[in-house]
Amino acid sequence: MQNAYMAGTLIAIISGIMGVFVIARNMSFLTHTLSEIGFAGAAFGIFMGWQPLNGMLLFTTISSIGVGELGAKSSRRENAISAVSALAIGLGILFLSLADTNASYATGILFGSVIGISRANVIQMMALSAGVLLTLVVIYRFLKFDSFDPIGARVEGLWTRTLSVIFLILLAFSVSVAAQIVGSLLIFILLTLPAAAAKYFVHTVGKMAGLAVIFALVGVWTGLYLSYVTNWPVSFFIAAIEAGIYFIALAVDWAKN
Template sequence: MFSYPFMQNAYMAGTLIAIISGIMGVFVIARNMSFLTHTLSEIGFAGAAFGIFMGWQPLLGMLLFTTVSSIGVGELGAKSSRRENSISAISALAIGLGILFLSLANSNASYATGILFGSVIGISRQNVIQMVALSAIVLVIVALIYRFLKFDSFDPIGARVEGLWTRTLSVVFLVLLALSVSVAAQIVGSLLIFILLTLPAAAAKYFTHTVGLMIGVAVAFSLIGVWLGLYLSYVTNWPVSFFISVIEVIFYLAALLYDRRRG
């Protein structure tokens, strides 16, 4: 399996994706941003389609759309009492724009499938290099603001009382989340990336009691899901996103069962 360059690229990219998703997912869960993550994934689809329409690499279009939209969507969701309906409307608009751009670009079904559900064979060495650069940016910034981000995510009231720069932290986190969505969608697909950004962390919180351990378990769940999903996709020729989804759901259900028995 590893004699094929496309599988080497897929595993290298998948490992980066799993690490980033596991780390960011812990803060997504803590900040109750699961629905926003779903919205950003759909915005990423529109961005990738726009990139194809413009003749760019899909990743560049995703970065443009998700980065610009993340701050506005986050502000809308944070202040409006009708946030779920408003964000749903934005999701619908993003999907519609994505379909429009694909149609205008005269792209065939394989393009749409790759964008929506990911593609193992579509990962090139250049894609891996881009992912390494973006992942490094995310990891370095998270490391720099980790203590403040942890405080604001798990004790927002205390963070405000202490005068922490919560507004700036929120903006930075949204941009990091947009970068994570754009990176991870290369394999999992733009419409299913929220699975890796939510389920591993949601399962991890039932097994741990500290933020550091939660991040470690979430990364482990993500790595197992991605690695095993890639292998099963190679063996069966089925979409890798299907296997990753099933594996992460199994982890989450196991976590719920564990919590129920312990309780």
């Protein structure tokens, strides 16, 4: 549980900050697709005898850029999502069957596992999280400009193409990190709902990121505790809490208007 709480804290911080830009860049669809790709990557890692996280990093990093390009135009976005998601799920099932793993291991990959977090996983996640946060600090001003005023960024001659590639790689790393707690199929919860709720309460990027991190921390910490005392899946509690926060935000916004 100590390892799970350390990992969960890292996940909440990364997901809250990245989620602000995911929402601003209308890339919620991509986090959903990357969740299936993460499942295939984790299954491939098990098949190869690697740590699941390493397989996730390989698959999500390579795929994020390609899927981002496929879904760049809204006219083909849904078809691209359907094709890549179907292929990823099929590959994940294939790799798991070839690896001959037990059902509980597969369930842990799909829906997360508290007891599956080792100290080595935490150290690896700390390194990945530090890399993501450091990169965000370096490109923050440019990424904010490109995310919230893309037309102005292009007019100013900002290196939007390179920024997009960097952001997609950071998103792939974030997906791989978050999957350790919530599972590969529910990653999009932490990368979308906290930030989506935060935008109804505050109106600056910095405040949105801070509030999104708080919402993510509430969901992860509470979900881990409830999972410990009930022995129910942690992903269920995190999903329920984050959805509840989002619906409260909608209700508050409705009441204001």
